[in-house]
Amino acid sequence: MLIRDNSTPYTLERVEPAIQVAINVVNSEILNSSYRLVPVLRAYDNECNARNGTGLGDSGIFVDKTVYPTLTRFAYCQCHARQVISVIFRKFNWTEVILVVDTEHPQYQILGNSLRDGLQKENIHPHFLDLRLKDNIDKKIDYIRRHSRVVILVVSGDTLREFLLRCYELGHISTGEYVFLEILPFPFPGDYWGNHDWRRGDSRDPDAKKAYEVLLRISLFEPTSENWTNFTELVIREANKTYNFDFKGEQVNFYIGAFYDGVIRYGHLVKQALDLGIHYTDGYSLSRLCWNKTFTGGLPPRLQLRKPKLAQDRVQGNTYSDEIRCCMIRYQVLVLRRTASSLGNT
Known part of the structure; x- marks a missing residue:
């Protein structure tokens, strides 16, 4: 779910191109030819066992995992x-x-x-x-x-x-x-x-x-790696092609990168689940595969996900x-x- 409001840094026109870039990476580099990520429109309630991720949640929303048991927040933690x-x-x-x-x-x-x-x-x-x-x-x-x-x-x-x-x-x-x-923050x-x-x-x-x-x-620490630079260029091009949206010198911000990392991490989780015999729709099991793990392959060289008392979330410098x-x-x-x-x- 994304909003269309040009006054915020996490609008559809900014974030969806990053999600599409990530889907392309997952399908070409992570999953085998039998499986593909495809964007779909579907309503989920809080009780379903669906695997969820978000680039938001920095202000403490979604922290209660009794309500959001399968959600990982990839936003920076204000803590x-x-x-x-x-x-x-x-x-x-x-x-x-x-x-x-x-x-x-x-x-x-x-x-x-x-x-x-x-x-x-x-x-x-x-x-x-x-x-x-x-x-x-x-x-x-x-x-x-x-x-x-x-x-x-x-x-x-x-x-x-x-x-x-x-x-x-x-x-x-x-x-x-x-x-x-x-x-x-940025x-x-x-x-x-x-x-x-x-x-x-x-x-x-x-x-x-x-x-x-x-x-x-x-x-927040501003990335300077070649990986980040290449990613921002892809997002800017995709936004212009899909939504005719021009960043006009605006930086590709942290929220955009967080949504990208969320999709990349989901792709790795699906692959790991399939290797372990876990069905990719089992959100609870996929979420537990994230807990207290450090991953490579996203925008930062190392991405650490942790499981505090009620949440599994990203650690950001x-x-x-x-x-x-x-x-x-x-x-x-x-x-x-x-x-x-x-x-x-x-």
């Missing part, structure tokens, strides 16, 4: 953002933090609530602060000043810029007293995340650039990037490496 933050906090011995969340936008509210609950599991208990573009920003900054010098921002692009500009005007940027961490044009660049082509750009120099961004000054610290769970990277905002 890894708080693990990255936990590493940073232990590194610098920070204890107090303000979590600033833009509750005017559902995607930020969901991410903010997930992060708040997750940080508590890491023994970090943030002050939760609601911030919307229409709010009195001075009052919010005063609250921050009285409670912490470490600020985690889960806000829209316009709210972020106004907040940082006001901090700059009040002198909180130049002193070096404050740390500003932003959570932005870039996507339009209103879904908003414009998180400091540039607006207005008179405030010079001040905005200086304000953003203190901003540290936590986002996060990236921690220093926005203006061209430094990047890459986190894979708790492994820290330093690399050089130009982010283009010089």
